[in-house]
Amino acid sequence: MSDLTRKTAAELAELMTSGQASSVEITQAHLDRIGAVDGDVHAFLHVDTEGALAQAKAVDGKRAAGEQLSPLAGVPLALKDVLTQEGVPTTAGSKILEGWKPPYDSTVVKRLKAAGIVILGKTNMDEFAMGSSTENSAYGTTHNPWDLGRIPGGSGGGSSAAISAYEAPLAIGTDTGGSIRQPGAFTGTVGVKPTYGGTSRYGLIALASSLDTPGPCARTTLDAALLHEAIAGYDPMDSTSINQPVPAVVEAARNGDVSGLRIGVVKELGGEGYQPGVEARFHEAVELLTKLGAEVVEVSCPHFEYALPAYYLILPSEASSNLAKFDAMRYGLRVGDDGTNSAETVTSLTREAGFGAEVKRRIILGTHALSSGYYDAYYGQAQKVRTLIARDFAKAYEQVDVLVSPATPTTAFAIGDRIDDPIAMYKNDLCTIPSNLAGNAAASFPCGLADEDGLPVGFHVMAPVMRDDLLYKVGAALESALAEQWGGVLMTKAPELEVTR
Amino acid sequence: MTAAVLELDDALATYDPVLGLEVHVELNTKSKMFCGCPTEFGAPPNTQTCPVCLGLPGALPVVNAKAVESAIKIGLALNCEIAEWCRFARKNYFYPDMPKNFQTSQYDEPIAFNGWTEVVVDGETYRIEIERAHMEEDTGKSTHVGGATGRIHGASHSLVDYNRAGIPLIEIVTKTIEVPPAKAAAVARAYVSMLRDLLFALGVSDVRMDQGSLRCDANVSLKPHGSTVLGTRTETKNVNSFRSVERAVTYEITRQAAVLSSGGKVLQETRHWHEDTGITTSGREKSDADDYRYFPEPDLVPVAPSREWVEELRATLPEAPSVRRARLQEDWGFTDLEMRDVINGNALEPIVATIELGVTPAAAKKWWLGELARSANESGQDLDALGVGPAEVAEVQKLVDDGTLNDKLARQVFEGLLAGEGTPAEIIEKRGLALVSDDSALLEAIDRAIAANPDVVEKVNSGKPAAAGALIGAVMKDMRGQADAAKVRQLLNEKLGI
Numbered sequence: 001m002s003d004l005t006r007k008t009a010a011e012l013a014e015l016m017t018s019g020q021a022s023s024v025e026i027t028q029a030h031l032d033r034i035g036a037v038d039g040d041v042h043a044f045l046h047v048d049t050e051g052a053l054a055q056a057k058a059v060d061g062k063r064a065a066g067e068q069l070s071p072l073a074g075v076p077l078a079l080k081d082v083l084t085q086e087g088v089p090t091t092a093g094s095k096i097l098e099g100w101k102p103p104y105d106s107t108v109v110k111r112l113k114a115a116g117i118v119i120l121g122k123t124n125m126d127e128f129a130m131g132s133s134t135e136n137s138a139y140g141t142t143h144n145p146w147d148l149g150r151i152p153g154g155s156g157g158g159s160s161a162a163i164s165a166y167e168a169p170l171a172i173g174t175d176t177g178g179s180i181r182q183p184g185a186f187t188g189t190v191g192v193k194p195t196y197g198g199t200s201r202y203g204l205i206a207l208a209s210s211l212d213t214p215g216p217c218a219r220t221t222l223d224a225a226l227l228h229e230a231i232a233g234y235d236p237m238d239s240t241s242i243n244q245p246v247p248a249v250v251e252a253a254r255n256g257d258v259s260g261l262r263i264g265v266v267k268e269l270g271g272e273g274y275q276p277g278v279e280a281r282f283h284e285a286v287e288l289l290t291k292l293g294a295e296v297v298e299v300s301c302p303h304f305e306y307a308l309p310a311y312y313l314i315l316p317s318e319a320s321s322n323l324a325k326f327d328a329m330r331y332g333l334r335v336g337d338d339g340t341n342s343a344e345t346v347t348s349l350t351r352e353a354g355f356g357a358e359v360k361r362r363i364i365l366g367t368h369a370l371s372s373g374y375y376d377a378y379y380g381q382a383q384k385v386r387t388l389i390a391r392d393f394a395k396a397y398e399q400v401d402v403l404v405s406p407a408t409p410t411t412a413f414a415i416g417d418r419i420d421d422p423i424a425m426y427k428n429d430l431c432t433i434p435s436n437l438a439g440n441a442a443a444s445f446p447c448g449l450a451d452e453d454g455l456p457v458g459f460h461v462m463a464p465v466m467r468d469d470l471l472y473k474v475g476a477a478l479e480s481a482l483a484e485q486w487g488g489v490l491m492t493k494a495p496e497l498e499v500t501r
Numbered sequence: 502m503t504a505a506v507l508e509l510d511d512a513l514a515t516y517d518p519v520l521g522l523e524v525h526v527e528l529n530t531k532s533k534m535f536c537g538c539p540t541e542f543g544a545p546p547n548t549q550t551c552p553v554c555l556g557l558p559g560a561l562p563v564v565n566a567k568a569v570e571s572a573i574k575i576g577l578a579l580n581c582e583i584a585e586w587c588r589f590a591r592k593n594y595f596y597p598d599m600p601k602n603f604q605t606s607q608y609d610e611p612i613a614f615n616g617w618t619e620v621v622v623d624g625e626t627y628r629i630e631i632e633r634a635h636m637e638e639d640t641g642k643s644t645h646v647g648g649a650t651g652r653i654h655g656a657s658h659s660l661v662d663y664n665r666a667g668i669p670l671i672e673i674v675t676k677t678i679e680v681p682p683a684k685a686a687a688v689a690r691a692y693v694s695m696l697r698d699l700l701f702a703l704g705v706s707d708v709r710m711d712q713g714s715l716r717c718d719a720n721v722s723l724k725p726h727g728s729t730v731l732g733t734r735t736e737t738k739n740v741n742s743f744r745s746v747e748r749a750v751t752y753e754i755t756r757q758a759a760v761l762s763s764g765g766k767v768l769q770e771t772r773h774w775h776e777d778t779g780i781t782t783s784g785r786e787k788s789d790a791d792d793y794r795y796f797p798e799p800d801l802v803p804v805a806p807s808r809e810w811v812e813e814l815r816a817t818l819p820e821a822p823s824v825r826r827a828r829l830q831e832d833w834g835f836t837d838l839e840m841r842d843v844i845n846g847n848a849l850e851p852i853v854a855t856i857e858l859g860v861t862p863a864a865a866k867k868w869w870l871g872e873l874a875r876s877a878n879e880s881g882q883d884l885d886a887l888g889v890g891p892a893e894v895a896e897v898q899k900l901v902d903d904g905t906l907n908d909k910l911a912r913q914v915f916e917g918l919l920a921g922e923g924t925p926a927e928i929i930e931k932r933g934l935a936l937v938s939d940d941s942a943l944l945e946a947i948d949r950a951i952a953a954n955p956d957v958v959e960k961v962n963s964g965k966p967a968a969a970g971a972l973i974g975a976v977m978k979d980m981r982g983q984a985d986a987a988k989v990r991q992l993l994n995e996k997l998g999i
Binding site for chain 2: 084106203204205210240329330331347372
């Protein structure tokens with residue numbers, strides 16, 4: 001049997017259906033791979049060897065008993081450490097939650113379990129998903145498997161690194177401003193931010209409630225679609241969940257026909273500040289889609305330039321309130337409880353010790369932005385910008401079916417490069433943030449390697465609310481056209497990691 | 502520490518009180534405001550909790566539709582407008598009994614607003630404007646252990662029970678209440694009492710002040726006669742009975758008047774009401790600079806009750822209190838004066854309930870405004886906190902109707918009931934109160950009375966039968982009141998041949 005870790009999720013499912021491999025074998029192969037390479041990559045914060053093998057065994061048992069199983073039953077997956085899984089340590093990349101074992105499953109985890117998907121462990125991330133590199137994790141930086149000296153993107157760098165290091169065929173990320181798509185772009189993998197409300201936030205440790213969206217990460221478009229279908233859909237536990245059928249994402253991923261599809265290139269997302277190699281690959285991909293029959297036009301979204309500042313008011317405002325619950329009273333870290341300190345002092349000491357610098361920066365920013373006398377100027381104005389951006393999208397979608405742009409202005413940068421310059425770090429998300437503000441669906445698909453550094457470039461597709469299927473349609477078309485050039489998906493061009501064990 | 506106070510009359514001679522009342526009502530929904538946890542009162546600590554009401558990372562709220570329904574009913578009953586679209590907001594502040602360190606509440610978009618209601622005090626009707634009624638969640642309950650006062654100051658540690666966290670609350674806020682100064686405190690009491698009756702009739706709350714399901718905060722400030730500038734207000738918390746509302750408001754008027762007339766300044770602060778000593782003490786200093794950093798709750802979607810639903814709910818509302826009072830007065834045949842006594846005595850609901858148990862309006866009124874009102878007054882309790890309810894009153898009256906008791910004996914039974922001596926039957930037994938219905942015992946007493954009062958017998962025999970009344974009195978005295986006077990008269994008349 002060829003290396004099981006090189007297979008796609010769809011291929012693994014087929015191997016199990018046809019009896020050529022068991023979930024236990026597949027799971028073990030991935031656990032072995034984690035053991036072999038994660039010392040260098042550091043994609044995982046916690047590997048649940050026992051739990052994963054038990055789940056795999058259960059799925060094999062059901063299959064042997066002839067039970068009807070979900071398409072991805074038995075396929076292993078890496079879970080971003082921001083989603084609760086009952087009894088499994090969940091930290092959100094923060095010291096303040098060290099050692100906390102949630103007493104309940106997030107809805108995403110419930111659905112993964114129901115689909116028989118095997119959860120290998122929890123992946124690294126920037127603390128509370130604040131960051132674009134995983135350098136803000138309290139537990140060390142994840143390394144990009146394409147170049148271990150570089151960051152894998154963030155906040156969900158652990159999830160994307162895990163799949164690009166073949167430690168898992170699938171991963172779950174969460175996207176608040178690009179935390180699925182930017183790591184996807186930086187690691188040559190597929191990252192999809194579903195429509196806000198299309199996937200449940202219940203059990204997702206909130207960064208910014210009005211922006212957070214769980215979604216799939218995979219090495220192929222079809223795998224991402226299969227995972228999307230497994231986790232998406234209405235959840236009565238999440239009031240912002242959309243009570244509509246899940247868009248036909250798998251069908252779209254299987255049939256990447258873009259002839260007649262109207263594609264709008266966003267004028268404002270390109271030019272100055274964009275790496276030439278990124279722009280080159282992006283424009284080639286657009287041309288490719290034109291050749292495949294898509295109608296490409298340029299569209300203007302004039303308010304996108306205000307998206308970043310608006311985002312950095314809305315996000316910290318919501319985050320400052322969401323993170324208030326970490327007060328040392330009920331769970332997690334507790335500092336200074338020596339019998340003489342008041343509850344207030346213990347809360348204060350714990351937050352001082354438990355939160356990292358970026359988290360504190362955003363709490364202070366958000367607290368200020370919501371303060372009386374400043375609210376209208378900051379939070380209020382930012383919400384107006386949000387409305388204007390949503391209108392830009394609505395207007396654009398009158399002309400075209402989807403919008404496209406590079407996923408990021410640059411390729412993956414070196415570890416330590418931007419850690420002291422928050423603004424430079426924030427600019428990573430220029431292209432991805434508008435979709436979060438408007439609640440639209442968006443995704444990043446690999447579209448080649450930049451000439452300057454040989455690193456992956458992401459092709460960003462944005463679609464209207466609950467038209468996630470269009471993302472997959474474009475992604476599948478691009479993937480199959482590019483595969484002819486590359487002889488497979490872009491990941492096949494990634495350098496082999498040294499096996500350290 | 503007792504503050505200096507002025508006599509109320511002296512205070513009102515210089516200042517006009519300005520009132521505002523905030524009443525928190527715990528709804529009696531089966532589940533909490535934002536999760537499915539039960540709401541039953543008195544369960545062991547922290548047994549009615551889940552990830553949502555404990556504020557665990559990742560948990561999300563979902564609005565309880567029944568609570569929204571109750572909020573709309575309350576709004577309609579208070580003649581409010583019902584918002585076509587409104588949102589929840591987060592009120593951000595740190596406190597250990599608040600799991601998320603923000604309270605999910607409504608801020609500038611309440612579900613109900615611009616209403617009014619009426620109360621009756623001493624026969625006068627006063628209109629009270631309602632600013633808003635909004636939905637929110639209760640906090641957990643802190644118990645401070647190891648201190649002398651049970652307050653956090655001086656405590657060694659605190660315990661938090663999150664069973665209460667997330668119980669649905671409606672906060673009803675009045676606009677400034679402007680009534681004749683001397684009536685202010687009584688109007689405040691009547692308002693809370695009226696709200697209790699209204700909420701009870703709506704069936705949306707247990708409205709038990711003693712269990713905290715109805716809580717009143719009283720805002721009081723003073724302004725010199727003729728001034729249009731409002732004074733600094735205090736917010737007195739923890740006022741847990743109707744009577745306390747009146748007392749606390751009166752106390753704050755007299756305390757603030759003393760402060761102001763000695764040249765001092767009233768501090769803007771919360772104050773705690775002490776039921777036992779009848780005073781308020783300084784709590785947390787509060788200023789308009791308290792910044793709760795309100796913003797719309799992003800985890801919830803707006804509440805947009807359809808007009809059809811609002812009208813359906815309106816159709817289910819019970820009669821308005823003033824309409825009901827008029828109807829009851831007519832049904833019962835009470836004069837205006839009698840009805841005023843009933844209302845002022847807070848006896849309307851008990852009388853309604855007693856009549857429903859088969860007692861005549863006159864008898865129900867007699868007991869509630871007589872024995873029971875007197876006792877409540879003497880012990881400083883609310884009428885419904887006496888431990889004697891409509892069922893007991895109906896039982897005693899039944900014993901009067903069947904001749905077991907007369908009114909005088911019945912009063913002694915009530916005395917026993919109020920003293921907690923048991924059921925009416927047990928008290929009659931213990932105190933030996935039943936009327937003597939044995940004719941031979943009565944006849945013996947009659948013989949003794951005739952023998953002892955030859956002059957009276959003489960008068961009767963000489964054609965003055967009315968004089969026999971004195972003999973009846975003597976027999977009743979002999980029987981220690983435990984005789985049916987009508988029966989005595991009948992037997993005596995037979996004996997005397999009249």
